Amino acid sequence: MSEMIAHLQLGFGVALSLQNIALAFAGCLVGTLIGVLPGVGPIATIAMLLPITFGLDPVGALIMLAGIYYGAQYGGSTTAILVNIPGEATAVVTTLDGHQMAKQGRAGVALGTAALGSFFAGCVATLIIAALGAPLTKLALLFGPAEYFSLMVMGLCFAVVLARGSILKAFCMIMLGLLLSTIGTDLETGQERMTFGFPPLSDGIDFAVLAMGVFGFAEVLRNLENPETRDVVRAKIGRLLPDWNDIKQSFLPVVRGTAIGGILGILPGNGAVLGPFASYTIEKKIAKDPSRFGRGAIEGVAGPESANNAGAQTAFIPLLTLGIPPNAVMALMVGAMTIHGIIPGPQVMTKNPELFWGMIASMWIGNLMLLIINLPLVGVWVKLLQVPYRLMFPAILIFCCIGIYSVNNQPVDVAFTALFGLFGYILIKLGFEPAPMLLGFVLGKLMEEKLRQALIISRGSFMTFIERPISGGLLAVAVIILVVALLPSISQKRDEVFTE
Amino acid sequence: MSLNTIERAQGLRVRSQQDLAAGLFMILLSVVALFLASDLPMGSLRQIGPGMLPKAFAVICAGLGVLLALSSLRYNGEKLSGWSWRGVIFVLGGAVVFGLTIRGFDLGPIKVPQLGLVVSGPLVVLISGLAADDRKIKELVIFAIVMTTFCALLFKYALGLPIPLAPWLLGI
Known part of the structure; x- marks a missing residue:
């Protein structure tokens, strides 16, 4: 306990410097600014804003990125409530009751409840991360290559099961991501693999190029094709702060949502996405009058929003302690960290404690910033929501172009990104959901390395993955969830959850 | 049967x-x-x-x-729906033009000097903007100038990224 307080003290010492507070503020602000735009989800937001952190030192850059991440998350909720467009899967639930509240002239209360609930969830999740960070990092030291490999296999299985749409197609995307990750120079032998003899490919496909192509450009193409019907709320926003009655109604859902989201978020493999759904279902089950749900019940906003934020934050745990991103957004954070020369994993905490704890402290500050920024600026967000898409996407495009160019100062990267934009567009047209591909791509190199190491240690015996207890257990979990998900009755349920 | x-x-x-x-x-x-x-x-x-x-x-x-x-x-599923090639051509084409002009290129007989952000920025906004069904040329031109100015100030000056502005005109 005292150790944890000392760590947090160190963290706040770093995060509370004037420069870092300013960076957290700026990150939250621009994150919300872009995240609020309809049709721009958190992945696209972070990919687009990555370049503005390039000039910073690693600590500052990470603090700003964390701010962007929260801003993007919260911006998504704002869009869900005010326009009925979920920026990503987890905001779907918020649209159900949030948008109804907005239509009833209680948009302000919905936004305020979401912000306060998220803040509460963020505070708790920060404490969870601080408490679990050190022990989990020690656990990570028990992990050999075999365990890492099995953990990643399990994470990918979770990602397949929890992806939107068909399981088979999600599986395809993961494998395609893994396949793409093998392009480039082989780490051990130095041999070029599948590069067409083209020099820019010898370092492999650049992460930013893939992410911005598939999530920036291809998303623009997707949105251009389906002109969205923007249902911007015309009713008054109303007061922002929930009154005593609202607080009484939403307090317990917030606590439950935080617990559910926080626990699910720790799971490797996109458990966070389940949080809002689980929270909504539970609130509806235990409500005295379930029929209010879908018609503007405040619990239906408070619970899922807290679960969303708690999960969004505890999803950092597998990343920071084990170096394994649990979902596509975290995969993006890995890419961002690598650009700044930090390889996420257990060594970060021991080698760069001020970076590790500074970032955790800044998570809390980021949540506070969101509260401070969002509530007074709601009017600005509403104005932004009225910007027509015909102006929005050229702006997105010039941002992406400058961003990609700035990663390596290579003009050819921009052309590559356009190519991946086309690739992503084809995938979307074929009914694939590309987020799992990004996760597979990021995990691919690490998986290959660990697989090779494990097999060298075991002298070529695959049994090592089953014989070692931790590794065997992880693989067993992976097999179980795959089997369970493929059982007809469950897969029907799954379809219901994701279509609801 | x-x-x-x-x-x-x-x-x-x-x-x-x-x-x-x-x-x-x-x-x-x-x-x-x-x-x-x-x-x-x-x-x-x-x-x-x-x-x-x-x-x-x-x-x-x-x-x-x-x-x-x-x-x-x-299993029954979705049909392949129409492809909007206009979007693909203008949006991705705009990006490619940006890549080609920002630092110039030299492909056999075709040579383009380093045009920098002052030219590439408006080009990408204008070309991609044509992809929208409800485009308005005048609005787009103004928007291209505003966005380029904003990006130049943000990326070049506020963030200090080494992006060429207009080497042929301003020398930076």
Whole structure:
């Protein structure tokens, strides 16, 4: 306990410097600014804003990125409530009751409840991360290559099961991501693999190029094709702060949502996405009058929003302690960290404690910033929501172009990104959901390395993955969830959850 | 025709164009990958060579593609909807033009000098903006100038990224 307080003290010492507070503020602000735009989800937001952190030192850059991440998350909720467009899967639930509240002239209360609930969830999740960070990092030291490999296999299985749409197609995307990750120079032998003899490919496909192509450009193409019907709320926003009655109604859902989201978020493999759904279902089950749900019940906003934020934050745990991103957004954070020369994993905490704890402290500050920024600026967000898409996407495009160019100062990267934009567009047209591909791509190199190491240690015996207890257990979990998900009755349920 | 054969005939019709195309696409990618990786040594399990994983992943991808194609014969699914090539051409074309002009290029007989952000920025906004159905040229031109100015101030001055503005005019 005292150790944890000392760590947090160190963290706040770093995060509370004037420069870092300013960076957290700026990150939250621009994150919300872009995240609020309809049709721009958190992945696209972070990919687009990555370049503005390039000039910073690693600590500052990470603090700003964390701010962007929260801003993007919260911006998504704002869009869900005010326009009925979920920026990503987890905001779907918020649209159900949030948008109804907005239509009833209680948009302000919905936004305020979401912000306060998220803040509460963020505070708790920060404490969870601080408490679990050190022990989990020690656990990570028990992990050999075999365990890492099995953990990643399990994470990918979770990602397949929890992806939107068909399981088979999600599986395809993961494998395609893994396949793409093998392009480039082989780490051990130095041999070029599948590069067409083209020099820019010898370092492999650049992460930013893939992410911005598939999530920036291809998303623009997707949105251009389906002109969205923007249902911007015309009713008054109303007061922002929930009154005593609202607080009484939403307090317990917030606590439950935080617990559910926080626990699910720790799971490797996109458990966070389940949080809002689980929270909504539970609130509806235990409500005295379930029929209010879908018609503007405040619990239906408070619970899922807290679960969303708690999960969004505890999803950092597998990343920071084990170096394994649990979902596509975290995969993006890995890419961002690598650009700044930090390889996420257990060594970060021991080698760069001020970076590790500074970032955790800044998570809390980021949540506070969101509260401070969002509530007074709601009017600005509403104005932004009225910007027509015909102006929005050229702006997105010039941002992406400058961003990609700035990663390596290579003009050819921009052309590559356009190519991946086309690739992503084809995938979307074929009914694939590309987020799992990004996760597979990021995990691919690490998986290959660990697989090779494990097999060298075991002298070529695959049994090592089953014989070692931790590794065997992880693989067993992976097999179980795959089997369970493929059982007809469950897969029907799954379809219901994701279509609801 | 007996009922049985009618059923069988129905059983073999493509029920989801989208899934069939997706399956074939996966198979195509796998074949390309297998071809590119064909000369990479597999190595042994004890010492995995550079070719082992690419080939293994490609084979799994191909297998999934076959499954997907087969399932398109069995389960009803979506049709392939229309492709909007205008979006693809203008949006991606705009990006390519940006890449070509920002630092200039030299492709055989065609030479473009370093034009910098002052030219590339408006170009990408204007070209991509044409992709919208409800485009308004005047508005787009003004927006291109405003966005470029904003980006130049933000990226070049506020963030200090080394992006050429207009080497041919301003020397920076």
